[in-house]
Amino acid sequence: MALTLNPEAGSLVNLTTYGSEMAMSYTRNTGTGRWIYLNYPEPTRFVNDDIAGNIYGYGPYATGDNNYFLTRQNIPAGTHQIFYSLQNVQGLNNLKFQIRLYNGSGSSVNYTRYNHGHRQITGSGTTPFKELAGPVWKDFFSSSQQAAIPVTTTPLVIHDYPITNGYIFTGNTRFYVNGPVTLAAYLYTSSIPSNPVIYPTYIPKKAVERGYPNDPRYYSGFGSGWLNQATINLSASTIGSGKYFKINNPAVSSSLLSINGAPATTDLVPICINKDGNDTTYYAQNGANLGNWSFQNLFTVNFTNPTNSPVTFYGFVKADTGAYPVIQQGSTINYAKISGGNANAWRFFSKLIPANTNIAVQEQFQFINGTNSGREQLIVFKTTTN
Numbered sequence: 001m002a003l004t005l006n007p008e009a010g011s012l013v014n015l016t017t018y019g020s021e022m023a024m025s026y027t028r029n030t031g032t033g034r035w036i037y038l039n040y041p042e043p044t045r046f047v048n049d050d051i052a053g054n055i056y057g058y059g060p061y062a063t064g065d066n067n068y069f070l071t072r073q074n075i076p077a078g079t080h081q082i083f084y085s086l087q088n089v090q091g092l093n094n095l096k097f098q099i100r101l102y103n104g105s106g107s108s109v110n111y112t113r114y115n116h117g118h119r120q121i122t123g124s125g126t127t128p129f130k131e132l133a134g135p136v137w138k139d140f141f142s143s144s145q146q147a148a149i150p151v152t153t154t155p156l157v158i159h160d161y162p163i164t165n166g167y168i169f170t171g172n173t174r175f176y177v178n179g180p181v182t183l184a185a186y187l188y189t190s191s192i193p194s195n196p197v198i199y200p201t202y203i204p205k206k207a208v209e210r211g212y213p214n215d216p217r218y219y220s221g222f223g224s225g226w227l228n229q230a231t232i233n234l235s236a237s238t239i240g241s242g243k244y245f246k247i248n249n250p251a252v253s254s255s256l257l258s259i260n261g262a263p264a265t266t267d268l269v270p271i272c273i274n275k276d277g278n279d280t281t282y283y284a285q286n287g288a289n290l291g292n293w294s295f296q297n298l299f300t301v302n303f304t305n306p307t308n309s310p311v312t313f314y315g316f317v318k319a320d321t322g323a324y325p326v327i328q329q330g331s332t333i334n335y336a337k338i339s340g341g342n343a344n345a346w347r348f349f350s351k352l353i354p355a356n357t358n359i360a361v362q363e364q365f366q367f368i369n370g371t372n373s374g375r376e377q378l379i380v381f382k383t384t385t386n
Helices: 051-055 130-142
Strands: 024-028 034-043 071-075 078-087 096-102 109-122 149-151 156-162 167-177 181-188 220-224 227-235 243-247 257-259 272-275 278-283 296-305 311-319 325-329 332-335 345-353 357-369 377-385
Touching: 034 071, 071 220, 078 096, 078 181, 096 167, 109 130, 109 156, 130 167, 130 325, 130 332, 149 156, 156 167, 296 345, 311 325, 325 345, 345 357
Parallel strands: 024 257, 034 078, 227 296
Antiparallel strands: 024 227, 034 220, 071 181, 078 167, 096 156, 096 181, 109 149, 109 167, 220 272, 243 377, 272 278, 296 357, 311 345, 311 377, 325 332, 325 357
16 A cells, blocks of 8 residues: 555644654666756846956847757757746747757667656745756656657757746656767747757856856756655664655765665765856866756665554655755655645645555655655655654
8 A cells, every 4th residue: 555645635734753864765867867957047148247248148038049058968868857947038929949969970869758847936025945856847748759859950840939038947858869969059039040959059147146256157968867766664663753865965864874784975966067168077076966857866765663552654744944855656656845834734644554564665756856845845644653
């Protein structure tokens, strides 16, 4: 029997105690492919009114029409996943977002899309980000595989969406290519030159936004792998007042976190940031957490109850700032908004384990830190005796 997954309604609580911190050991699918990360961050700026305007001079708008791209990467054969999250704040009513592939290898390459979800929502007023972060994953998990498409020297457009002025948009795509290709993402208004290597450069970013007056950086690049897996063992006889672990949190001790057998001292998924418009040069990740929005974490939970009474286990996501967690098990996908304060946790599952259950009852769920979430969160497990 599956976990009882709880929607947000009636399941937001004030969690003040968490118990003891657990050590977590993840396996990340680093040998599968890249996690292509494109978070500009959200507001996009195109006007050449800072240092980049004096360098490139393509103005007035640094869009794909003038060969400005959001990211361009040479990616190898494999199964890759794209995450993007941006906002049209430029006042353009004809803005579009496009991702394309180009094959200059001289060999035959095919593209196969496995899953995809895309959403946009107004960015003005009190934005219900959970209605962006959650539904886009419902779209992703309910999508179906498409037939393979050849990638040639004529760029293959895999996404092309109009973006409403002032709207935030996000998406996730899992795909397979059987040979090396160049991937490029653009914001444009009319058309993008067919040749992807003519004077390509990154959209200029206002220096004051990132704090690098002489070195504007971009949250676009890639991580190695797009799925973490971990096993969690919970026993009613040892859980005490609770067990928890930190997720999307740079403060976790390396003695309590390992990935692929090595102590982890930075993000769960460090992102190599594209540098200077060069698709082969990257800034080293310095340990600052990017939130790892929309990275997938698959947990296998083994429940035991050697006591003489039935016990109900509960799972919580706890956050002190705005968070939009997504939980998936099978065809069920729930999501919530956690705002901190007196409703700082979402009780997202319960599981009744009968007395004297010494053979583990195994369940799985996925946790995804939805786009536009705060960074630091806890996954907390507690019990009550029935």
